[in-house]
Amino acid sequence: MVHVRLFGLFRLDSGLKELYAEVESVKELYPILLAEARKRRPETTVTARDIDGCVVLVNGKQSKKSARLCDGDEVMLMSPVCGG
Amino acid sequence: MATKYGGYMGRVVEIDLSARTVREYPWTDKDRELFIGGKIMGAKILCDSFTGKEKPFSEDNRIVISTGPLTGTGAPSSGRFNISTLSPQTGFITSSNCGGSFGYYLKRAGLDALILRGRCPVHTWLCIENNRFIFRSADRDGLWGLHVTESQERMALLAEQEWGGKRGFGQLVIGPAGENLVLYASVLSGERAAGRTGVGAVFGWKNLKGICVTGNHEFHVFNPEKNAEWNRKWFRYLRRHPLTGNQLPRLGTAGLVSSMQMRGMLATKNYTYGRYDDFEQVNGETLAEEYNIVNRGCLTCPIKCARSVNVDGREVKGPELETLGLLGGGILNRDLEKILRWNHELDELGMDTISCASTLAYAMEANEKGLWDNGLAFGKTDELSQLFEDIAYRRGLGAELALGSKRLSEKYGGKEFAIHAKGLELAAYEPRRAVGQGLGYAVSNRGGCHLNGGYLVILEGLGLFTNPQTRHAKADFTMLFQDLMEMIGATGQCLFTSYGFFPGFLLTRPNGAVTRTVNAAIPYLGWALRVVNWFPLLLHIHVPVVFPQTKAFEYAVGMPMTFGKYIRCGERGYTLDRYVSTRFGVSSKDDTLPRRLTDVPQDPGDPKSRVPLEDMKKTYYRARGWDKNGRPTQRTLRKLKILS
Numbered sequence: 001m002v003h004v005r006l007f008g009l010f011r012l013d014s015g016l017k018e019l020y021a022e023v024e025s026v027k028e029l030y031p032i033l034l035a036e037a038r039k040r041r042p043e044t045t046v047t048a049r050d051i052d053g054c055v056v057l058v059n060g061k062q063s064k065k066s067a068r069l070c071d072g073d074e075v076m077l078m079s080p081v082c083g084g
Numbered sequence: 085m086a087t088k089y090g091g092y093m094g095r096v097v098e099i100d101l102s103a104r105t106v107r108e109y110p111w112t113d114k115d116r117e118l119f120i121g122g123k124i125m126g127a128k129i130l131c132d133s134f135t136g137k138e139k140p141f142s143e144d145n146r147i148v149i150s151t152g153p154l155t156g157t158g159a160p161s162s163g164r165f166n167i168s169t170l171s172p173q174t175g176f177i178t179s180s181n182c183g184g185s186f187g188y189y190l191k192r193a194g195l196d197a198l199i200l201r202g203r204c205p206v207h208t209w210l211c212i213e214n215n216r217f218i219f220r221s222a223d224r225d226g227l228w229g230l231h232v233t234e235s236q237e238r239m240a241l242l243a244e245q246e247w248g249g250k251r252g253f254g255q256l257v258i259g260p261a262g263e264n265l266v267l268y269a270s271v272l273s274g275e276r277a278a279g280r281t282g283v284g285a286v287f288g289w290k291n292l293k294g295i296c297v298t299g300n301h302e303f304h305v306f307n308p309e310k311n312a313e314w315n316r317k318w319f320r321y322l323r324r325h326p327l328t329g330n331q332l333p334r335l336g337t338a339g340l341v342s343s344m345q346m347r348g349m350l351a352t353k354n355y356t357y358g359r360y361d362d363f364e365q366v367n368g369e370t371l372a373e374e375y376n377i378v379n380r381g382c383l384t385c386p387i388k389c390a391r392s393v394n395v396d397g398r399e400v401k402g403p404e405l406e407t408l409g410l411l412g413g414g415i416l417n418r419d420l421e422k423i424l425r426w427n428h429e430l431d432e433l434g435m436d437t438i439s440c441a442s443t444l445a446y447a448m449e450a451n452e453k454g455l456w457d458n459g460l461a462f463g464k465t466d467e468l469s470q471l472f473e474d475i476a477y478r479r480g481l482g483a484e485l486a487l488g489s490k491r492l493s494e495k496y497g498g499k500e501f502a503i504h505a506k507g508l509e510l511a512a513y514e515p516r517r518a519v520g521q522g523l524g525y526a527v528s529n530r531g532g533c534h535l536n537g538g539y540l541v542i543l544e545g546l547g548l549f550t551n552p553q554t555r556h557a558k559a560d561f562t563m564l565f566q567d568l569m570e571m572i573g574a575t576g577q578c579l580f581t582s583y584g585f586f587p588g589f590l591l592t593r594p595n596g597a598v599t600r601t602v603n604a605a606i607p608y609l610g611w612a613l614r615v616v617n618w619f620p621l622l623l624h625i626h627v628p629v630v631f632p633q634t635k636a637f638e639y640a641v642g643m644p645m646t647f648g649k650y651i652r653c654g655e656r657g658y659t660l661d662r663y664v665s666t667r668f669g670v671s672s673k674d675d676t677l678p679r680r681l682t683d684v685p686q687d688p689g690d691p692k693s694r695v696p697l698e699d700m701k702k703t704y705y706r707a708r709g710w711d712k713n714g715r716p717t718q719r720t721l722r723k724l725k726i727l728s
Contacts, residue, residue, distance in 0.1 A: 007342040009334060011369050053592045055549075057346050062549065065595060076346060079331070080547065080594045 002069050004029060008079030010050055015041040026056050026065045026075060033077075055080050087113055090306030091153030091641040092121075093194045099210075099217065101290055102143060102202030106217050109199055117643060118725055121152035121196065122574040123179045124657030126168025127664060129199060130177055131726075136667030140172040140282075141265070141289040143203045149190065149256070149295075150197035152576025153641045156188040156383070157305050158315050160322055161578035163188055163383025165273075171281040171530065172267045172289075173439070173488055174507040176668035177661060178281040178530045181573050183382035184273030186297065189254030193299030204291035209239060211246050212297040218246060222293035231432040232259040232272050235294060243296040257294035258284040259434025261476040265289060266486040268439035268509075272431065275390075275401040276382060279436040281508055281530055306642030314639050318632045322386050326588045327547075328580060332389045333379050337405040338368030340546060344409070347545035347552065348517040348686065348693075351510075352413035353462055354445035355503050355678075358514040358686050360413030366420045367408070375424060376402060387580050395428045403427040403437070406534075409512025410441035415448060416462040429469055433476035439488055440475065442509035444468075446489040446502050456496040458484075500679040505532035506670070515677070515695050516686040518544040520558035522695030524566070526675045527704055527714075529661040535569060535579060538562040542583075543606060547591060548599070550606040553692045557610035559703035563617050567654030574657055575637060585630050617707050620655070623648030656724040659708065659716045663726060672714035675701055 005018045014037035021032050030048050037044050056063050057076040069075065086094035096109040109129075119128040126148040138144040148168045155162055165187030171178035190198065193214050207222035222228040225242055227235055235257045244250055255273060262269035262284030269284030270277045278284075287294075305311045322328040331339060341363060344350040348358035364370065371391060377399055381388030391402025403411070403423055411423045430437045450456040458481055474482025484492065489509055493502030503510050508531025515522030521544060524537025534541070540562055544552035569579050590599050616623065624646050626634050637645045662670070676682075677695060686693040705712060709720035721727040 007346075007367070007369060008339065009331060012334060012372060017369075052595065055343075055346070055594050060346070078342060078346065080343075080591050 001071060002029075002073050002075055004033070004075045004077065006077050008054070010046065010054055010077060010079045013037075013046045013050065014044055024069055026058070026063065026067050026069065029075065050079070051077065053080070054078055087116060089113060089116055089153070089641050089643055090304050091157055092116060093191050093196050093301060095194050096197045096199065097195060098199040098201060100202045101200055101204045101208070101292065104219050109197075111196070116153075118656065119660075120571070120574040120653055120657070121155075122150050122164070122166040122576055123168060123181065123570065124574040124653070124660065125150045125197060126166055126179055127177065127657060127660045129197070130168055131660060131664045134170075134177070134664060134667060136669070138170060140170040140175065140286060143201070145170045145286060147200040147283070147286060147290070148197060149200070151187045151191055152574055154636065155576030156191050156303055157640045158312065158384060159577060159636050159640065160315065160318050161382065161385040161387060161581050162576050163385065164573065164576050164578055165190065166573065167271060167278045167283045169283055169286045171283070171508075172265070172285045173282045173490075174531045176665040176670055178283070179661075180271070180278035180280050180283045182271070182273050182276050182278035183385075183578065184254065184276035185383055186254035186256050186273040186295075187576065188383055189252065189297045189299065191303065192252075192301050193297050194301040198295075200290065200292070203289070207291050207293060209293045210295045211243050212295065212299075213247050214299045214301070220246075222291075227293050228263060229260065232257055232434050233432060235259070236272075236274075239294060239296050243298070247298060251298040253296055253298040255294060255296050257434075258287045259432060259476065261285075261433045261435040261486075262288035263293070264476060264478045264486070266435060266475060266478065267488050267491075268436040268443075270434050270436050272434060275431065277431065277436075280438065280533060282436070284434050305640045307639045311636070311639040314632065314636055318636060319386050321629075321632065322581065322584055324588075325584050326592050327583045327586070328387045332387050332580065335368040335372055336379070336389045336391045336402070338371050338391065338403065338408055340405045341367035341408055341412075342369065343546055344513065349514045349541065349545065350413055351409055351503075351512045351514045353416055354414060354442075354449045354501055355510075355514055355680060358517050360416075362418035363413060365418040366412035366423060368405070370420060371402065371408070375420065382578065385578065387578075389580065393424050395425050400428045401431065406511045407437040407441065410438060410445070414441055414445045414512065415465065417465045419465065422465060422468070426468060426472065429472055433472060435472070435476060438511055439509040440472070442503055443485050443489045443492065444471075446492060446498070447485060449501050450492070450496050450498050453498065455498050456492075503532075503678055503680070505677055506530075506674050508532045510534070513541050514686065516681055516693050518552045519555060519695045519700070520544055520552075520562055522677060522681060522697060523558055523700040523704060524562050526677050526697055527562070527701065529658065529665060536566070538565040539569070540565065542586075547586060548606070549594060549603045554607050555696050555700045556607035557613060559700050560610050560613035560617055560707050561606075562704060563655075563707050564613060564651070566658050567617075567651050569654070570657040571650050571654035572633060574653070575633070577633070581633070584632070587630060614707055616651070617655075620648040620651035623651070652724075656726060659710075659720060659724055660726050662710070662714075663716050663721060666715050670714075672701065672705070672712065675714055
């Protein structure tokens with residue numbers, strides 16, 4: 001089971017803060033996240049492209065979307081930001 | 085009009101507060117061509133009057149309140165103005181940039197800048213209507229001692245009586261902290277603060293509670309049609325840009341908390357760590373989801389980055405990233421509602437939230453280490469509202485905390501964890517995981533300021549993802565960004581307009597091949613950038629799509645302006661600031677960071693997680709044309725036309 005946490009605009013748009021999923025790569029998360037977002041917030045406009053634009057961190061380290069995941073991993077997805 | 089250029093009102097006045105006299109200050113078109121406005125103009129005026137012997141709290145100290153040529157001309161986010169003076173925190177020249185409406189109304193009164201010298205013999209506030217300068221007693225009018233909002237409301241009523249009716253106006257006021265000379269007191273324009281470096285304390289020492297200004301002068305721009313058309317395009321670009329049109333309006337600067345956490349850049353427990361376990365309790369997403377009422381912005385701003393929250397049934401300004409970070413993880417507080425309240429209280433008292441929070445964190449650690457028995461502890465936050473008031477009124481422990489972390493560490497010890505540069509506390513970006521930002525903090529003209537330091541975190545993980553630990557090219561990027569931001573501020577615009585410089589796809593496609601290539605290439609661009617920094621005038625071009633500033637400047641002002649000239653003007657301003665500061669003894673020895681950041685790795689298992697400051701400093705001085713002691717050479721000063 002992988003623990004997924006969401007931040008940034010994707011979180012605001014999808015209404016999702018976190019979820020748990022049985023997946024083997026980050027890419028496998030996309031349809032699960034989309035389905036969950038649409039279930040949680042039917043009017044949401046998020047797309048796979050929005051998820052694709054997120055920065056991915058696996059256990060605190062920046063990773064590629066093809067990265068393999070193991071049981072117990074923590075995945076953070078965050079829309080990139082700057083400016084303060 | 086005393087100028088051939090558009091955008092300017094053509095008039096600068098100097099007010100002697102001691103003698104209550106007003107005189108014209110000579111400021112020619114030649115000065116406008118070289119020193120533009122805002123911060124650079126302020127530095128030039130102070131350069132012409134300071135010898136290096138002046139003290140912040142003395143009649144010789146001057147306050148320059150200056151606008152830029154674009155202030156109020158309809159360009160995006162152009163409601164800015166600047167306050168320059170000698171900082172009581174650092175002891176040398178400083179500036180504080182501010183939004184709100186004061187700059188706009190100062191120009192409506194026909195003024196590009198106000199210079200304040202001397203000291204009011206009694207507590208005073210100044211009411212300006214075009215050419216009428218009225219000195220009123222702040223005691224008799226019941227203003228002295230009031231908190232900021234009360235001061236603003238009462239001052240507005242009194243000003244309307246003075247002017248004989250309701251008028252649009254701008255205000256500057258200080259709160260109790262400024263009146264009582266708290267070294268990091270701020271000045272407020274509406275709900276926006278000229279927050280840093282203690283300019284409010286200089287107002288307080290001069291017995292000046294505030295200024296209220298109105299007027300009916302018209303703005304003139306060089307080419308009204310093209311100016312309006314260009315600004316329309318620019319507004320559209322900013323609204324469509326993923327950062328200025330989406331990210332900042334929806335999450336504000338607070339949106340950075342989570343990103344900084346992930347990058348190990350979130351100052352935690354007085355910069356002991358770069359990550360805060362409870363960051364989700366105090367991040368921008370929680371603020372947006374549970375507390376934000378509406379987004380707010382300054383004059384002509386399409387970005388509207390300010391938050392608006394509810395405190396005790398009143399809609400008030402919400403906290404910025406720096407306040408969230410330093411009053412959250414900085415002191416191990418996980419209660420966001422408390423931060424909303426403290427942010428409001430500190431604004432009402434007229435205090436800089438960054439310096440206040442960082443001083444508090446220092447005091448907590450000094451107590452923890454047994455250096456100073458003050459009763460404060462990380463995570464113990466129930467009495468802080470009372471403590472903030474005690475600071476503003478300089479009572480008990482508050483009287484000591486009013487001095488800031490530098491002076492306290494000199495008294496109690498613990499200099500290695502007093503997190504300041506040149507006496508000014510650092511913002512919430514932990515530089516051991518963004519070493520270019522570390523260089524910026526150290527060499528910044530006004531002390532530990534993230535913006536005046538060049539804001540390299542934008543390349544090092546908060547936008548682009550260049551290796552944050554490498555020192556390669558960081559000095560050259562620091563110089564370029566400092567110069568660009570210097571000039572943007574000088575024209576009267578908000579620095580956030582510069583985010584359009586980063587093409588949207590670099591931000592929205594961080595995993596794309598182009599973005600990855602750019603990130604990988606940046607550390608190898610040092611020498612190419614050095615050529616740009618040394619010979620910017622070779623860039624005799626406009627970059628209109630991503631950098632509309634130069635064309636906007638030409639249409640509004642009528643002064644030729646290329647991208648290269650824009651950089652050169654910024655460089656002149658930055659070096660001028662440094663040149664004036666060297667008269668007060670500033671040199672390489674002051675361009676330092678506390679040892680915690682340079683000598684102690686953030687991650688004990690990663691020796692690279694510290695700031696390799698000395699190496700980067702040498703490269704930076706070379707790029708700037710300063711000598712090894714960090715002083716601008718005569719050749720550089722002549723090249724930049726600072727010396728003739």
